[in-house]
Amino acid sequence: xxxxxxxxxxxxxxxxxxxxxxxxxxxxxxxxxxxxxxxxxxxxxxxxxxxxxxxxxxxxxxxxxxxxxxxxxxxxxxxxxxxxxxxx
Numbered sequence: 001x002x003x004x005x006x007x008x009x010x011x012x013x014x015x016x017x018x019x020x021x022x023x024x025x026x027x028x029x030x031x032x033x034x035x036x037x038x039x040x041x042x043x044x045x046x047x048x049x050x051x052x053x054x055x056x057x058x059x060x061x062x063x064x065x066x067x068x069x070x071x072x073x074x075x076x077x078x079x080x081x082x083x084x085x086x087x088x
Contacts, residue, residue, distance in 0.1 A: 004012075074080070
């Protein structure tokens with residue numbers, strides 16, 4: 001059995017402590033990386049849903065405008081507004 005001097009013991013304790021810190025930091029960074037991936041996926045889903053809502057809103061607005069223009073054109077050419085045709 002060898003007798004280690006105090007400086008050597010302190011160095012070994014420091015290295016062991018550094019190893020523990022290294023493992024803890026690596027674990028925390030991995031947890032952070034996984035959390036960031038989950039947030040990124042959730043943001044992607046929210047972004048896609050938002051784009052679909054915006055597209056539906058635009059389509060509804062365009063359809064409303066088309067309906068209004070069709071009614072004006074029917075009136076201008078003397079055609080019925082189409083209510084009679086829809087009830088058949």
